[in-house]
Amino acid sequence: MMNIKAENLSKNYKKKNSPDVEVLKNIQIEIPSGLKIALTGPSGVGKSTLIHILGLMDRPTSGKVYIDDIDCFSENDKYLCDMRKKNIGFVFQFHYLMPDFNVLENILIPVWDDKNAKFEQAQDILKKVGLLNRQNHFPNELSGGEQQRAALARALINDPKIIFADEPTGNLDRTAGLEIEKLLFTNAQEAGSTLILVTHNEYLAAKADKIIKMTND
Numbered sequence: 612m613m614n615i616k617a618e619n620l621s622k623n624y625k626k627k628n629s630p631d632v633e634v635l636k637n638i639q640i641e642i643p644s645g646l647k648i649a650l651t652g653p654s655g656v657g658k659s660t661l662i663h664i665l666g667l668m669d670r671p672t673s674g675k676v677y678i679d680d681i682d683c684f685s686e687n688d689k690y691l692c693d694m695r696k697k698n699i700g701f702v703f704q705f706h707y708l709m710p711d712f713n714v715l716e717n718i719l720i721p722v723w724d725d726k727n728a729k730f731e732q733a734q735d736i737l738k739k740v741g742l743l744n745r746q747n748h749f750p751n752e753l754s755g756g757e758q759q760r761a762a763l764a765r766a767l768i769n770d771p772k773i774i775f776a777d778e779p780t781g782n783l784d785r786t787a788g789l790e791i792e793k794l795l796f797t798n799a800q801e802a803g804s805t806l807i808l809v810t811h812n813e814y815l816a817a818k819a820d821k822i823i824k825m826t827n828d
């Protein structure tokens with residue numbers, strides 16, 4: 612079980628000689644374990660900021676995030692890092708694969724200390740995303756859609772109980788993008804994991820258990 616709860620979450624970006632950018636203001640969210648959420652809203656509203664905080668990659672200016680009743684940001688960075696490693700998968704809008712590592716190695720990066728034990732699982736995941744035959748290729752030898760699928764595979768290697776995906780369709784065409792998002796849904800369904808997907812795809816948003824719409828007011 613991995614229930615997520617955010618209380619009074621605010622985030623301001625500060626920069627010297629510039630006014631603060633007030634992005635999130637007193638956000639309240641409860642995401643019960645296993646729920647599939649579609650997160651939507653206009654560009655700049657704070658979707659990425661919000662999921663970076665919920666995914667423990669960035670600290671809020673104020674407010675709390677509880678995962679299974681633990682107040683995560685009252686803990687130190689090592690706790691946050693361990694929590695991410697153990698329980699959280701993240702798919703970015705642009706894949707951020709390592710160019711000098713082949714597909715298989717890229718997927719093993721989050722579990723590098725344990726990579727030999729994870730080898731078979733990596734192959735299973737590659738099969739699931741349809742990239743088994745490309746495991747020895749480097750990212751620049753893959754199409755955009757294949758790169759996104761590799762990034763998705765990398766997010767699944769630690770069997771995350773919570774998966775965040777930030778418009779994981781990158782700049783793919785509609786069909787390739789839909790394919791990636793469908794894979795995310797199917798995987799969350801099968802694994803019983805929580806999915807928080809930033810998407811503009813109405814078809815998929817409609818398939819989510821809940822839609823969270825962020826607005827600019």
Ligand SMILES: Nc1ncnc2c1ncn2[C@@H]1O[C@H](COP(=O)(O)OP(=O)(O)OP(=O)(O)O)[C@@H](O)[C@H]1O
Nearest residue numbers: 624625632634652653654655656657658659660661
């Ligand atoms: N490091 C930063 N410093 C200052 N402002 C920032 C920083 N990161 C993000 N912002 C601002 O915070 C606001 C929210 O950004 P965010 O990336 O969360 O939006 P978004 O909803 O994900 O948008 P998009 O749909 O375009 O990805 C934007 O106005 C952005 O310019």
Ligand SMILES: [Mg+2]
Nearest residue numbers: 658659660777
């Ligand atoms: Mg964004």
